[in-house]
Amino acid sequence: MNARQEKASLVEEAYEALKTAIRNAVFAPGFQGSEGEIALQLGMSRTPVHEAIIRLQEEGLVRVLSRRGVVVCALSPEDMREIYDVVIALESASAALIAGKPAEERAAAAEALSAMNARMGEALARDALEDWAEADEGFHQLLVERSGNGRLARMVATVMDQSHRARMLTLRIRPRPEGSAAEHGAIVAAIRAGDAEGAREAARRHRERARDGLLPLLARVGMRHL
Numbered sequence: 001m002n003a004r005q006e007k008a009s010l011v012e013e014a015y016e017a018l019k020t021a022i023r024n025a026v027f028a029p030g031f032q033g034s035e036g037e038i039a040l041q042l043g044m045s046r047t048p049v050h051e052a053i054i055r056l057q058e059e060g061l062v063r064v065l066s067r068r069g070v071v072v073c074a075l076s077p078e079d080m081r082e083i084y085d086v087v088i089a090l091e092s093a094s095a096a097l098i099a100g101k102p103a104e105e106r107a108a109a110a111e112a113l114s115a116m117n118a119r120m121g122e123a124l125a126r127d128a129l130e131d132w133a134e135a136d137e138g139f140h141q142l143l144v145e146r147s148g149n150g151r152l153a154r155m156v157a158t159v160m161d162q163s164h165r166a167r168m169l170t171l172r173i174r175p176r177p178e179g180s181a182a183e184h185g186a187i188v189a190a191i192r193a194g195d196a197e198g199a200r201e202a203a204r205r206h207r208e209r210a211r212d213g214l215l216p217l218l219a220r221v222g223m224r225h226l
Helices: 003-023 035-042 046-058 077-099 103-125 129-145 150-169 180-193 196-221
Strands: 062-065 069-072
Touching: 003 035, 003 046, 003 150, 035 046, 035 069, 046 062, 077 103, 077 129, 077 150, 077 180, 077 196, 103 129, 103 180, 129 150, 129 180, 180 196
Parallel strands: none
Antiparallel strands: 062 069
């Protein structure tokens, strides 16, 4: 590995470590610190952390303040509404794109999605909500990845990174997600059948239901910053 490749690898490592720490609230919303402090907590050198912070600012996870370091961005309920607007549009398009693929390709995508859906059901049966959330996130990640549109997948990944904390913070105060597997199943069935408009509609309804459950909950419990 030459020097340029080594630098890129270190930056990527710092980016993933810092993004994971933000998603898991190790650096909680509103956290403010210098690049040096963040690098120290991550056990990394400052240069790759600096590069990682620039990338994460572009993705809306942090904000660099002149002479005051870095602050982890908080989300408001209105931010969550905007995020859902984006996710609804892009995941609906993803489902339609998969359903429009050749039979063999969409069948393979449907099998992968069904397997992830089964993991969700098994986790819910054990009342392992964190495992359920991980499998649910995996289902939606597969949905956009199997669309074959890399730009679309990257856009969804960015907004989902922003909303991850809100999902995890509310995981145990929301109603049990009993209907999610059936709604996922409807998306998969439409994909198997090559029904692009049916897949689009099933994906749209699923995310709209999630939005319409989460936003009133945030208002009811008074969560203004996530």
